[in-house]
Amino acid sequence: MPEATASTPPAPAFTREGTRHVFRIRAAEVTAVREVGPQIRRVTLGGPDLHDFSSLGPTDHVKLFLPDPETGELVAPTVVDGRVVRPAGSAPIARDFTPLPRPAASDDAALDLDFVLHEHTGPARVFAERVAVGDVVAMGGPRGSRGLPHDIDGLVLVGDATALPALSRWVAGAPEGAEVRVVVAADRAGVGEYADLLGAASVTWVDRPDDLIDAVRALGEIGPRTFVFAAGEAGAMADVRRCLRRELALPTEQIAVTGYWKHGERAFDHHSPLGDD
Ligand SMILES: Cc1cc2nc3c(=O)[nH]c(=O)nc-3n(C[C@H](O)[C@H](O)[C@H](O)COP(=O)(O)OP(=O)(O)OC[C@H]3O[C@@H](n4cnc5c(N)ncnc54)[C@H](O)[C@@H]3O)c2cc1C
Incomplete structure (x- = not known):
């Protein structure tokens, strides 16, 4: 990296605290569905697998494994010795979403995911359209969290x-x-x-x-x-x-x-x- 001179002031540092999480694939059940607005549907996920779910940073995301819109089959990988292992046969269908952690209302933790009801067809869009309490999905991550920059x-x-x-x-x-x-x-x-x-x-x-x-x-x-x-x-x-x-x-x-x-x-x-x- 070139040394800073009078004409090239050093770039300010933006330190963001990083936290690694143990990567797991969690099963989660839909416990509530509601409209945040006409174009956004909020899906609350809960269940015992979420007891150690942690999301500390604004840019955290989870990989949501979704049912096949045609067959309804849900395929999710597993984690073996820290490695993600995909099941033989059907490939998982996954999309990224931003978790909104919420205070636990019971012994099980819960989180919200907000789905934009966009105008195209995709597994996440279809899931959000049909979702009902009791539906089951799987979720990976977040692998890590980065806080807001200091100072x-x-x-x-x-x-x-x-x-x-x-x-x-x-x-x-x-x-x-x-x-x-x-x-x-x-x-x-x-x-x-x-x-x-x-x-x-x-x-x-x-x-x-x-x-x-x-x-x-x-x-x-x-x-x-x-x-x-x-x-x-x-x-x-x-x-x-x-x-x-x-x-x-x-x-x-x-x-x-x-x-x-x-x-x-x-x-x-x-x-x-x-x-x-
Ligand atoms: C880190 C991260 C966090 C995210 N967080 C959220 C979140 O919290 N909420 C959320 O709703 N989305 C979020 N997204 C975006 C979401 O993952 C994508 O919109 C995803 O493509 C939706 O999947 P799908 O199955 O509906 O569509 P896909 O199967 O991926 O795509 C099918 C068609 O739909 C179109 N499409 C996809 N998304 C949109 C859209 N939003 N508007 C218009 N057309 C679209 C594609 O261009 C394609 O033509 C996030 C993405 C990332 C990477």
């Missing part, structure tokens, strides 16, 4: 409806006095309670993911101790990342941008690169 005085949070659970966790964890600015591409009426959940922040609502960049530009200065998190449709996130890096010249340490899904692609892998900066 920040601001947050800029950008996303679409799929990112609202994560954005709400960032907002809830923001240090006192931090300036929290949120830009969301979603139908405000459709996401119901999230409009209030983000209430502690200053929120800009835009209609389309393509409008996110202009809304980010309109935020004004993003200071050196402000951390930026963005998540949503991969193409839109590639544009947001390019804007943050090239136009606003933010160092990579100051931003975390993830594609959560991609137009026209099933089971998009969020580890795929978003393109160059």
Whole structure:
């Protein structure tokens, strides 16, 4: 790494505490279903396997193993000596979701997952449409949790409806006095309670993911101790990342941008690169 000079000030460090969790595949049962808004359905999962479930960070996610929409068969891997072993025969169907841990109401812990009722067909979308109390799923992760960065005085949070659970966790964890600015591409009426959940922040609502960049530009200065998190449709996130890096010249340490899904692609892998900066 080149040494910093007078013309290249050192990039600020954004330390995020990391915690590893023992990776397990857990069986979970649907214990409640309710509408957060017309476009978001909340599914509460519970059961004895969740007794040691832990999720400490705003970017945590679980791999949810879902029934085959055609046959109803649920296939999930197992973990043997720390290694994930896929069953012979049918391949598991899995999608990523953001856990919203909730205080245990009984001896069993519980967590909520919020499903965006999007307009395409996929196993998660179909599951969310048909879900009923008593349904069984399996869940892996989170493998680890990363806390909020230390010593920040601001947050800029950008996303679409799929990112609202994560954005709400960032907002809830923001240090006192931090300036929290949120830009969301979603139908405000459709996401119901999230409009209030983000209430502690200053929120800009835009209609389309393509409008996110202009809304980010309109935020004004993003200071050196402000951390930026963005998540949503991969193409839109590639544009947001390019804007943050090239136009606003933010160092990579100051931003975390993830594609959560991609137009026209099933089971998009969020580890795929978003393109160059
Ligand atoms: C770390 C992480 C956390 C996530 N957290 C959440 C969460 O808490 N809640 C949530 O709802 N989603 C979340 N997602 C996104 C979710 O995993 C994807 O939207 C997933 O593709 C949905 O699976 P599916 O079976 O419905 O569709 P897929 O089978 O994956 O795709 C089928 C079709 O639907 C389209 N599609 C997929 N998602 C959407 C969408 N949101 N809007 C419009 N079209 C879509 C695809 O482009 C494809 O054409 C998260 C993703 C990641 C990586």
